[in-house]
Amino acid sequence: MFSGAQVSLYPMSDGFVGVILSAIDALDPWRDMLRIETDDLSTLIIGPSEVLFPAMRDLFVGAARTGVHVTLHATVSRGCPGEPDEPLCHPVAEVLDDLALAARVALAREAVASAPIFDQTVAAQFSLYPLGRDQHMDEIYGCIEFLKSSGCFERSKNFCTKLRGDAGPVFGTLGQAFTHFGVHSAHVALDVTVSANSPTAN
């Protein structure tokens, strides 16, 4: 198993370097569980699927607290056949691989209901790509059913689904979508954009 994300933070401010550097401190509590590498386009975080979204949430909330209009983009992946097995990425929790889609929808909904609240409103849109399977749309439609009952659903868009709400439940919803849809052993990718403090929020 190999899992991780290429994450970028975009503060729409002349002081973007300072906003990024101060937000990175918010990753400190997660560093023991992650491998982190940065270049000029993104920061790679490698670690268990369950840890990726809470770590990205804390990074993003750290940047959004500055009040600057800021956006995060991440390309998240698990189970790519081209990547090696990495012990750091082994799931933290027990894996329930053979659950039917309806049971996974219910589990994901329960998890989001107990997400922490950060008093930081965010908008997000994301696409889920269950790869290497003939029936990939079944998993996507199951995920959309979960999203519509997550409490964060705003609307369906072409190629993605839009969420809005507090950072806690929104990142919780994204994490549940990534870990519960596309079976455990599959190659699954997720492409997400999160925004806060936009002057054009509608």
Added chain:
Amino acid sequence: MFSGAQVSLYPMSDGFVGVILSAIDALDPWRDMLRIETDDLSTLIIGPSEVLFPAMRDLFVGAARTGVHVTLHATVSRGCPGEPDEPLCHPVAEVLDDLALAARVALAREAVASAPIFDQTVAAQFSLYPLGRDQHMDEIYGCIEFLKSSGCFERSKNFCTKLRGDAGPVFGTLGQAFTHFGVHSAHVALDVTVSANSPTAN
């Protein structure tokens, strides 16, 4: 056939609204071939696969010419089974669907060799997702073979490939990857980030 992209432009500047609004004028020559809709997270452009990347190139170069550090992200998709047939999206050129992978690599390379030059250096990273097929990695490895000989290849990263070069060949390479890998009738998605004027380019 349905094809399009959700596109976002992120100028790292206090004057981000002005940079975005002036760059949007660069889409004018393409408007007759596209349907365009905007909300607070992204701009949707719907149109033929071959037109999406030249249109995004002109939008991005328009923003990069300001000298501001600016990033573009796009979620690009074609053939999604959940979308309707859309006459606006029908391919402009003849479709060569049954070509072997090696022939498609050669065609893509030839197309990039004749790309226009904009005198604007950009860095990019992207992931290609050929969906709904058991052998999705074959198409990905074929695409990587093309990328390595495109003239824009910088390096492989986890979950994506990084390109660097002039905006013309880089967007040309992205467009060829999108149209030539994953067969014509397949559901293919592509997740791309392009950056210019970064103070930390390395």
